[in-house]
Amino acid sequence: MAGVEEMESQTDDKENSSEKIVKTKEKNSNQDSEKLMKLPLSRIKSIMKSDPDVTLASQEAVITIAKATELFIWELSKDAVHSTLQSKRKTLQRKDLDCILDTRDCYLFLEGTLD
Amino acid sequence: MAERPEDLNLPNAVVTRIIKDAIPDGVNVSKEARLAISKAASVFVLYATSCSNNYAMKAKRKTINANDVISAMEEMEFDQFEDPLKHCLEAYRNEQKNKKEANEKKKKEKEVEVQTVEDVMEEEEDDEDNDGDNEKDEDFVAEEDEDDDEEEDEEGGDVESVGLGSVANDNASVSGSATGSVVEISDDDG
Numbered sequence: 001m002a003g004v005e006e007m008e009s010q011t012d013d014k015e016n017s018s019e020k021i022v023k024t025k026e027k028n029s030n031q032d033s034e035k036l037m038k039l040p041l042s043r044i045k046s047i048m049k050s051d052p053d054v055t056l057a058s059q060e061a062v063i064t065i066a067k068a069t070e071l072f073i074w075e076l077s078k079d080a081v082h083s084t085l086q087s088k089r090k091t092l093q094r095k096d097l098d099c100i101l102d103t104r105d106c107y108l109f110l111e112g113t114l115d
Numbered sequence: 116m117a118e119r120p121e122d123l124n125l126p127n128a129v130v131t132r133i134i135k136d137a138i139p140d141g142v143n144v145s146k147e148a149r150l151a152i153s154k155a156a157s158v159f160v161l162y163a164t165s166c167s168n169n170y171a172m173k174a175k176r177k178t179i180n181a182n183d184v185i186s187a188m189e190e191m192e193f194d195q196f197e198d199p200l201k202h203c204l205e206a207y208r209n210e211q212k213n214k215k216e217a218n219e220k221k222k223k224e225k226e227v228e229v230q231t232v233e234d235v236m237e238e239e240e241d242d243e244d245n246d247g248d249n250e251k252d253e254d255f256v257a258e259e260d261e262d263d264d265e266e267e268d269e270e271g272g273d274v275e276s277v278g279l280g281s282v283a284n285d286n287a288s289v290s291g292s293a294t295g296s297v298v299e300i301s302d303d304d305g
Contacts, residue, residue, distance in 0.1 A: 038129050047123045047160040054168050060181035060204060065163050067203045068188060069125070070133055071196050072159045076152055077137035077144075084142060092138060094147040097155075106192035113158045114151050 039066045079104065124153050166190050 044066045048054055076097070083096035097114075101107045130153045134144050164179070166187035171179045181204050188196045 038133065039125055040129075043123070043125055044160055047157055048164045050123060051161060051164050051168070054164055054179065056178040057164075057167075058178055058180045060207065061167065061179045061184050063207055064181045064184040064200055064204055065160060065167070067200055068163055068184065068193070068196055069156050069160055071199060072193070073130060073133045073152060073156050074137040075193075075195075076155060077134040080148070080152075081138040081142060085139075090141060091143040091145055092134075092148050093145045094151055097148055097151050109162050109191070110155050110158055114154050 037063065037066055038070055041066055044069065076100075076107070123157050125156055127153065130156065162191065163187055 041062055045057075045062050048057055048062065048065065077092070079100045080096045081092055083099045084090075084092045087096075101110055101114075127149065131144065131149055134149065134152060138144070163184065167179045167183040170183040170186050171177070174183075185197055185200050185204075188194065188200065
């Protein structure tokens with residue numbers, strides 16, 4: 001797919017450096033962005049490329065989606081731990097997640113995907 | 116969308132770090148819950164990409180840009196993400212601008228260094244006798260020749276008279292003017 005190849009050329013530099021680091025120190029994979037990004041941009045880009053309808057994405061778009069994903073993980077965890085604390089447990093379990101997935105509308109897109 | 120991106124999971128260490136930052140201290144996360152959150156994050160990326168792509172296509176563009184992603188958050192019912200994403204984007208753009216300026220500055224400094232080195236090398240090439248100046252050795256030779264000529268003029272320009280005069284100076288008296296004429300020499304032994 002030509003469009004996908006153009007995406008590769010846009011982020012080749014970051015991909016080459018981040019892929020090597022992810023194998024060893026995943027936490028430090030984005031220190032070149034001065035701690036703005038924790039998730040590796042190469043992995044985000046790989047997931048985006050798996051969508052056949054997507055042709056091109058700017059570097060800023062990849063970064064924005066990466067940051068949005070970090071916020072999503074944070075939000076999901078924060079919501080799920082409410083169920084944990086209500087049950088007076090000290091370990092967040094899968095059932096806590098299932099509980100909040102049914103509660104909030106914004107998590108409806110996840111229905112059937114985590115089984 | 117009922118896709119299962121099992122091969123496109125995000126790094127476990129990073130996901131765990133984000134989860135632990137979100138939950139209170141002392142609360143742990145089970146392996147199953149961590150895996151489920153990681154899968155959910157991958158599905159989120161796909162969903163966000165698809166929604167962003169729709170915005171780009173509506174605007175008749177083939178490239179998804181950052182504004183498309185921010186607009187998609189509203190459609191996905193994640194309005195609370197808009198402000199943090201805008202701040203993050205602004206910070207990234209400032210960082211890129213600073214990097215670009217720093218690179219241009221380094222490039223200019225390198226050009227100045229190269230020019231200085233080239234100038235020094237040219238000066239060294241001109242200084243053949245390594246005496247610190249660019250004058251050639253032939254100049255010194257030329258000066259010595261001039262001195263010899265001057266000496267000859269003073270003593271009449273006659274080699275023989277000079278030689279004899281220098282030998283006989285101790286015992287001989289020299290008379291006459293030194294205008295080039297032969298000088299009479301008398302030897303007094305005694």
